[in-house]
Amino acid sequence: MRILAVDGALARASAAVWADGMVLAQAAQDGARGQATALPPMVARVLAEAGLAATELDAVAAVVGPGGFTGLRAALALAQGLALAIGRPAIGVTTGEALAAALPAALRGSHAVWSVIDTRRGRVLLERIAAGASAAAAPPEPFELEALPLPDQPVALVGDAAEAAAASLLARGATVHLTESWLPQAGAAAAVAALRASGELSPRAALPLYVEPPAVRQPPGA
Structure with a gap:
């Protein structure tokens, strides 16, 4: 292949x-x-x-x-x-699948992987991949950083908002592992x-995955 x-x-x-x-x-x-x-x-x-x-x-x-x-x-x-x-x-x-795949296999096997992407609009997009899995079971979800759900198990954080997410979750008592897989x-x-x-994962077309509509500025006078 x-x-x-x-x-x-x-x-x-x-x-x-x-x-x-x-x-x-x-x-x-x-x-x-x-x-x-x-x-x-x-x-x-x-x-x-x-x-x-x-x-x-x-x-x-x-x-x-x-x-x-x-x-x-x-x-x-x-x-x-x-x-x-x-x-x-x-x-x-x-994005979350690619970020998770860059982690060591042992870490992916022992931790769920949470991909946290900055929307640049005051929110983050959370994509959750179970321990040992290679793909998320559900689409990414938008959250305010302070409103991220508390994990019920240790999670490895990836994505360009991983550092900020780690600080927020640690402050609330979560067990997190901050990785260097940010991009x-x-x-x-x-x-x-x-x-x-090979058929080991469900098919996905090469089409854009937008959780929120793209930010568009109307021209003056529109």
Whole structure:
């Protein structure tokens, strides 16, 4: 199984080629903007480093969200266009799934994983993955930071709001493990996509996952 994965959901653009359980090539560029221009040359670079033509891929994957509107659309458009051009499936991976997949297997086996993403509107989006699982059983939910539910077991926190969530939950007596998986990695997303391609996880299309409607400013006078 050979998979190209791309991500632009949060403050990083990344691309990776994954094959038979390992990342063959990967590239990343941090920054809250610029995914649309950064991703296409990254894809060309990782394919060249992996020694593969696009037509040799078995699937193309993209992180579908939650995340920023522009970065998500850039990554998804690229993944969908390439998949269509080579006649391969386009597979979606949530932000939480990608973040969780980057953690050590032992930690994922002993802790539930909570992905906490900052909406930049005073709320966070919580995606919960059970211990030992690779995908969430339910869609992400919006919460005020101070209103995050208390976990009934130790949880590992991932996502760009993980540090703030850890402080809030610890202050209320929760047992949490703050990880360093704050931004998705395309290589980890590809590993989740491989589970979907093999039928081990439920299918997910490469379509944007919006928990809240995108913030839109009307032009003056509208």
